[in-house]
Amino acid sequence: xxxxxxxxxxxxxxxxxxxxxxxxxxxxxxxxxxxxxxxxxxxxxxxxxxxxxxxxxxxxxxxxxxxxxxxxxxxxxxxxxxxxxxxxxxxxxxxxxxxxxxxxxxxxxxxxxxxxxxxxxxxxxxxxxxxxxxxxxxxxxxxxxxxxxxxxxxxxxxxxxxxxxxxxxxxxxxxxxxxxxxxxxxxxxxxxxxxxxxxxxxxxxxxxxxxxxxxxxxxxxxxxxxxxxxxxxxxxxxxxxxxxxxxxxxxxxxxxxxxxxxxxxxxxxxxxxxxxxxxxxxxxxxxxxxxxxxxxxxxxxxxxxxxxxxxxxxxxxxxxxxxxxxxxxxxxxxxxxxxxxxxxxxxxxxxxxx
Amino acid sequence: xxxxxxxxxxxxxxxxxxxxxxxxxxxxxxxxxxxxxxxxxxxxxxxxxxxxxxxxxxxxxxxxxxxxxxxxxxxxxxxxxxxxxxxxxxxxxxxxxxxxxxxxxxxxxxxxxxxxxxxxxxxxxxxxxxxxxxxxxxxxxxxxxxxxxxxxxxxxxxxxxxxxxxxxxxxxxxxxxxxxxxxxxxxxxxxxxxxxxxxxxxxxxxxxxxxxxxxxxxxxxxxxxxxxxxxxxxxxxxxxxxxxxxxxxxxxxxxxxxxxxxxxxxxxxxxxxxxxxxxxxxxxxxxxxxxxxxxxxxxxxxxxxxxxxxxxxxxxxxxxxxxxxxxxxxxxxxxxxxxxxxxxxxxxxxxxxx
Numbered sequence: 001x002x003x004x005x006x007x008x009x010x011x012x013x014x015x016x017x018x019x020x021x022x023x024x025x026x027x028x029x030x031x032x033x034x035x036x037x038x039x040x041x042x043x044x045x046x047x048x049x050x051x052x053x054x055x056x057x058x059x060x061x062x063x064x065x066x067x068x069x070x071x072x073x074x075x076x077x078x079x080x081x082x083x084x085x086x087x088x089x090x091x092x093x094x095x096x097x098x099x100x101x102x103x104x105x106x107x108x109x110x111x112x113x114x115x116x117x118x119x120x121x122x123x124x125x126x127x128x129x130x131x132x133x134x135x136x137x138x139x140x141x142x143x144x145x146x147x148x149x150x151x152x153x154x155x156x157x158x159x160x161x162x163x164x165x166x167x168x169x170x171x172x173x174x175x176x177x178x179x180x181x182x183x184x185x186x187x188x189x190x191x192x193x194x195x196x197x198x199x200x201x202x203x204x205x206x207x208x209x210x211x212x213x214x215x216x217x218x219x220x221x222x223x224x225x226x227x228x229x230x231x232x233x234x235x236x237x238x239x240x241x242x243x244x245x246x247x248x249x250x251x252x253x254x255x256x257x258x259x260x261x262x263x264x265x266x267x268x269x270x271x272x273x274x275x276x277x278x279x280x281x282x283x284x285x286x287x288x289x290x291x292x293x294x295x296x297x298x299x300x301x302x303x304x305x306x307x308x309x310x311x312x313x314x315x316x317x318x319x320x321x322x323x324x325x326x327x328x329x330x331x332x333x334x335x336x337x338x339x340x341x342x343x344x345x346x347x348x349x350x351x352x353x354x
Numbered sequence: 355x356x357x358x359x360x361x362x363x364x365x366x367x368x369x370x371x372x373x374x375x376x377x378x379x380x381x382x383x384x385x386x387x388x389x390x391x392x393x394x395x396x397x398x399x400x401x402x403x404x405x406x407x408x409x410x411x412x413x414x415x416x417x418x419x420x421x422x423x424x425x426x427x428x429x430x431x432x433x434x435x436x437x438x439x440x441x442x443x444x445x446x447x448x449x450x451x452x453x454x455x456x457x458x459x460x461x462x463x464x465x466x467x468x469x470x471x472x473x474x475x476x477x478x479x480x481x482x483x484x485x486x487x488x489x490x491x492x493x494x495x496x497x498x499x500x501x502x503x504x505x506x507x508x509x510x511x512x513x514x515x516x517x518x519x520x521x522x523x524x525x526x527x528x529x530x531x532x533x534x535x536x537x538x539x540x541x542x543x544x545x546x547x548x549x550x551x552x553x554x555x556x557x558x559x560x561x562x563x564x565x566x567x568x569x570x571x572x573x574x575x576x577x578x579x580x581x582x583x584x585x586x587x588x589x590x591x592x593x594x595x596x597x598x599x600x601x602x603x604x605x606x607x608x609x610x611x612x613x614x615x616x617x618x619x620x621x622x623x624x625x626x627x628x629x630x631x632x633x634x635x636x637x638x639x640x641x642x643x644x645x646x647x648x649x650x651x652x653x654x655x656x657x658x659x660x661x662x663x664x665x666x667x668x669x670x671x672x673x674x675x676x677x678x679x680x681x682x683x684x685x686x687x688x689x690x691x692x693x694x695x696x697x698x699x700x701x702x703x704x705x706x707x708x
Contacts, residue, residue: 243417249633249634269624270625271625273584276609279642282417283641284642285639285640286640286641287637288632288637
C-alpha cells in the first residue's frame with residue numbers, strides 16, 4: 001500500500017528493440033502533488049492500454065512525439081477529483097484525463113471532460129464510448145462509407161476497435177466478417193457481437209489457409225477492409241477486395257513490434273508492388289486516419305452510440321489488470337493479442353462498479 | 355506496299371514472361387473488310403502506344419479482359435473514313451477509334467468521335483487531348499485535389515501523362531518536380547514544360563541517392579505524388595509525403611515487366627509494412643483510378659485543355675515509329691523508357707500534317 005503523501009507512476013526506462021520487455025519500464029514513487037490555485041487533484045481509477053502506445057515507445061517520427069526516456073508513459077484515463085481549487089469541479093466528480101500511467105495528477109481542468117456514470121460504466125469511456133469507439137465510428141463512416149448489403153472485414157475483431165466497427169456495420173446492414181486469435185474470441189464475435197463469421201488466424205497455419213477461409217466467408221468479395229492489423233490478414237483480404245473498395249487504416253498492430261519490417265506477412269517477398277497494383281486495378285481508396293483528426297464529431301458519436309451502449313445494442317468485453325504495477329505486462333500481452341476485449345488497468349477503486 | 359484489297363494487323367502470338375519480346379507479336383495480312391449497310395471503312399492514321407498495353411498481354415485478372423492469343427492487340431487510334439454507308443459519316447472525316455493494331459477497320463460508327471484538325475493536330479487526340487491527357491486531368495483534379503502552393507511529384511515526367519500532370523499543376527500554382535530518365539528529358543521538363551525541377555533517375559545509382567535528391571528538390575515536402583511508375587521513385591517520395599497528402603495511382607510502369615514482384619524497389623525487403631505505416635501516420639489518401647471511370651468529364655476536359663493546347667500553354671512531344679510493323683519494338687522500347695513524349699505509330703499518311 002501507498003501512503004497518502006506519495007503517488008506512483010511508470011516511466012519509459014529504455015526503448016524496446018522489437019517486442020517490449022518489462023525492463024523497458026520503471027515504477028517510480030514521487031511526492032503527492034498539491035493542486036495550486038484553480039487546480040484540481042485527481043486520482044486515477046482506470047488506465048486504458050492501447051496498441052498505439054507501442055509506437056510512442058520508439059524514437060522515430062510518427063503522428064505524435066515519442067515518450068521521452070524517463071517520462072511518464074502516455075495514456076487515457078478515467079479518474080475522480082479528490083481535491084479542488086477550481087469552481088468548475090467538485091470533489092467526487094468523475095473526469096477523463098490523459099495524465100498517463102500514474103496514480104494521481106494535477107490539472108487546471110482544461111481539456112478534462114466530466115463523466116456521468118449513469119450514462120455508462122466509467123470504464124466504457126475508455127472503450128466503446130471513448131477513443132477506440134470513436135476510432136471505429138470515424139473510420140467506418142467517414143472513410144469506409146458503408147452501404148447496406150456490402151461486406152466488411154475487420155481484424156482484431158474482439159478488440160476495442162474491432163468490436164465497435166463490426167457492431168456499427170451490422171447496425172447499418174452490412175455483412176461483417178471478423179478475424180481474431182483463438183476459438184473463444186471467434187465464438188464471442190459471432191454469438192455475442194452478431195458478426196456473420198469470424199476467422200481464427202491462429203488456426204490458419206499459412207497465409208494461404210487464411211486466404212482460402214476468407215474467400216469462403218466473403219462470397220461477394222470485400223467492400224470495406226477496416227485495417228487495424230496488417231500482416232497476413234491484409235494479405236488474405238487484398239485479393240478479395242471489390243472494385244471501388246475502401247481500406248481505412250487506423251493501425252497495423254501485427255507490424256508494431258517488427259520495427260516496421262514485416263513479420264506476419266509471407267517472408268522474403270516485397271508485397272508492395274502487388275498491393276499497389278491491386279489498388280490501381282480495383283480503384284481502391286486507402287486512407288490513413290488518426291482519431292484525433294475527427295474529434296469535432298465526438299458529440300454526434302456520443303449521441304448515436306451512447307444509447308446503443310445503454311440499451312445493450314452495443315456489446316463489449318473488458319480485460320482488467322489489477323494495479324498500476326501490472327500495466328507493463330498487460331501492454332506486452334495486448335501486443336501479442338493476449339487481451340479479450342478492451343484492455344484496462346484498475347489503478348484504484350471504482351466506486352460506481354457493483 | 356500493301357495492295358488495296360488486303361489489310362494488316364498485329365496479333366498477340368504468345369504471352370510474355372517478363373519484358374515482351376518481338377516473338378510475342380505476329381503480323382498478319384487479311385482480306386480488306388467491306389463495310390455493310392450503315393457501316394464505314396476507316397484507315398488508321400495514328401496508333402497510340404501506352405504502358406497499359408503490357409497488362410493486356412498477361413492472362414491474369416485486371417480491370418479489363420486480357421487480349422486473347424491470336425487476337426488483335428488493343429489500342430486507341432485516329433483514322434480517316436474511306437468508305438461510308440452511314441449518313442453520319444462522310445468519306446474524308448477524321449475519327450478516333452479503338453480498332454487496335456491494324457491498318458483498317460469497319461464500324462457502325464457507334465462510339466466513334468469525329469475530330470476537327472483545326473482544333474489540334476490529329477495525333478494530339480491520342481496524347482494531350484486524349485486518354486493520357488484525360489488521365490492526368492482526372493487524377494490530378496479529382497483524386498489529387500491540388501491547392502496553390504503545394505508540391506507535386508510525378509514520374510515519367512516527359513511521358514504523355516506526366517507532361518500533362520505537371521503542366522496542369524503548374525497552371526494551378528503548384529511546385530512541380532518531375533522524375534525522368536536521362537539529362538535530355540530532364541532539361542525538357544524544366545526548360546520547355548516549366549517544371550521547377552526534374553530528377554534523373556538514371557543518374558541516381560541507388561534508391562538512397564534518388565531519395566536525397568528528392569529531398570533537396572522538395573524542401574516543403576510533397577503534397578501530391580501522382581503515381582505512374584512505382585519502384586524507386588515511390589520509395590524516394592514516400593518519406594517526404596506531408597500530412598494529408600494524396601497519391602492518385604494511374605499506373606506502376608516500373609513494375610509492369612516484373613510480374614508484379616518488385617524490381618526497381620530495393621531488393622530483398624518487404625516494403626509494404628513501412629508503406630502502410632506511412633499512410634497511417636501521415637493520413638495519406640491513396641486512390642487507384644482508371645481513366646474510363648471519369649469519361650463523363652471528357653467534355654469539360656476538352657473545353658479546358660483544348661484552348662491551352664491550341665495557344666501553346668500546354669507543350670508536348672511525340673516519338674513516332676514509322677509503319678504498323680514497327681509497333682512491337684516501339685512498345686518494347688516504351689516499357690524501358692525509350693520514348694521521349696507521347697509514343698505514336700504512323701500507320702498511314704496524315705493529310706493534315708505539314
